[in-house]
Each structure stands twice: as C-alpha cells, then as structure tokens.
Amino acid sequence: MTNDLRDEPFDVEVSSSELVYRGYVWDVREDRFAYGDEELVRHYVDHTGAVAIVAMDDDGRILLIQQYRHPIRSRDWEIPAGLLDVEGEDPRDAARRELAEEADLEAEHWADLGTFALTPGGSTETIRIFLATGLSATPEAFAREGEEADIRLAWVPLDEAVHAVTEGRVHNAAMVLGIMLAAERRRAGA
Template sequence: MDLTERSLRSEQVYDGVLLDVRRDEVRLPNGETSGREWIKHPGASAVVPIDDEGRVILLRQYRFGPGREFWEVPAGKFDSDGEEALDVAKRELAEEAGVEAAAWTRLGQTFPAIGYSDETIHLFLAEGLSRTEEHVDDDEFVEPFRMPFAEAAAMARRGEIEDAKSCVALLLAAAVVDARDLD
C-alpha cells in the first residue's frame, strides 16, 4: 500500500528567522483530502566530541520553549543552502565548544519532530580534539562541560539527558565506541 500524502496546495503562514510555518491541503492514500500544518526547517548537525581521555564535551544551555536548562551535545542549524552537514558540525563544534577534531565518524541522522516538521539533524562523532577559538553567537549562552563519555551515555539511557538529538547522538556514538572495544 502506498501511504504517501501528496500536497495539493501549500500556503506560507509565517516566515521567521528560523522557521517557515506552512499549511498544506493534501491528498490522502484513500483519495480523500485533509489539512497539514508543518514547519519547514533548514536542518542541522550535532556532534558527540570525545577527547583523548575518553571525556565528552556537553553543553549546559537554557531553552526558552520548555523554560529550563538542558545538557546537550554541540549542534547548530544550516546557515545557507548547499552547506554540507559535516561543515556545519565542524563550525558548531568550534563555535560552541572551542575545539576542532582530527577524526570524524558519521553516526546517521534523526528527525526530531516528524509530526509537524521536516527538520533533519545529521549526527557525528568527533575525536582527536584540539583547542581552537570559541566564538558563540551573541544571543547564545552555553557552558561547556567535560565528563566521562560512558557516564554521559549512561545518563542518556537513564533518561537524565532529555534533549532528543543529544540522546540519539550519544547512544549511537556509544554503539560505535562499544563495537571498537569488541574488535
């Protein structure tokens, strides 16, 4: 069975700095029509940076929507069309954590809000870290913190790290690290 919904009409409801809110009329698989409200997002990259001592760099950051602080991996959105996911990951790692990496492993991607957004977050493991200049955006306040990677992965498994992209990235990185330990 083909489950595809096809857009018949699309209207932009709001065009913001980050979000493009849309309202579409769609043809359903059974031939009926329905409405869909969704957010067009430029996409993002997120990084699990692990240093030579086996520590991961997490960021403590306040998020306005939920109104509290979260532990997160460094991440950021695409700034322009055609930008490569790895380039975004490298830029965000330097901006937010003040480090660069010699080795990169693609972990996959995640869609954090499939019910109402097309946002895709590309996930990477970064290793061989070295210090570089940190330059966080003027309206962004983050506090980098290093902790043992195994502890951070355990926190994600226990539900103590609640940011979805960070949980997925940490658990995928743990699978890669664990597989290496088996070799």
C-alpha cells in the same frame, strides 16, 4: 525481519502548499493533500535542518554543553549543534563550524553517525549527527551572544552520559541519540 526494517519514502499528491507564517529561524507551512479517499490539511514547521556533534576526547569523555532553551524553559544539557542555515553548506562543514563556534574546538577525525527526524509529525527537521575525535583548541575563541553567551561546558565520561540518559536525567533528543550511538560504536569496536 530485522534487516528489512526501514522507513519507506511515500509520495502523496499535494494540492496546495502555503507559507502561513515566516519566522526568524523557521517557518510554518500548510499543506493540503490527498491521502486515500480524503483530502487532509496539515500544518508543520518548515525547518532548515541541523547538525550535532559528539565531541570525544582521547580519554573517552564527551563534551556536553548546557544552555537556556526558551520553548522548554530549561537550561538543558546538549551536544554542540546548530542549524544548516548557510545555503549549500555541506553538513560536515556545518558541524565543523558549529563545534568551533560553540566550543572553540576543531577535530581531526569525523564519522557520520546518521540522520534522524526528530519530530516527523510536526516538522521537516532532520538532524545529522557526527562523532568528532582528535580534538584541539581553535586558534582563537569565538564571541557568543544570546543564549550562547553563558554556555557551560562539561567533559563527561561516555559511560556516565549513558547512565544519565537511561536514568532519564537528560532529555535533549539529539544528545540522547548521539550518546547512545557513540556508546554502541565503542561497544562494537568501531
């Protein structure tokens, strides 16, 4: 069964799809659709998608950033990440841009760790996570504002980050996925 375990695309007949709220970063949409013998109505966040980066140095440490996230009223630990909000931008190019903008870093090597639906019951958001290695500083530092103005950076050994995840001390989903995927990749010798 393990090799057969996978999500399956499934189309339904959508009778109407209406934008009910246009937001600064994402929108809310209402869909009416047939499912079996019923017509269902669902509201969801219509999201641009995002990328996240596990930046790992030559000593096996990963870069974590801490910044304020208003919806959860917390300065949570995260990996560098950002929206796919540039029309037609390749996700790897978006990851390069976000790593530079949030951490003043560039990477020589990039590995795709996968694409994940973070809240499939309420959002179209998917996040593509990359592993970046061969790190170096960008030629110049980026100006940051808003919640990014006081980002705190920390280089954390991967094993310590795994323990923070398994002990429930950190909660950011993209970071948890990235840390665990990087740890599994290292364990498998990739």
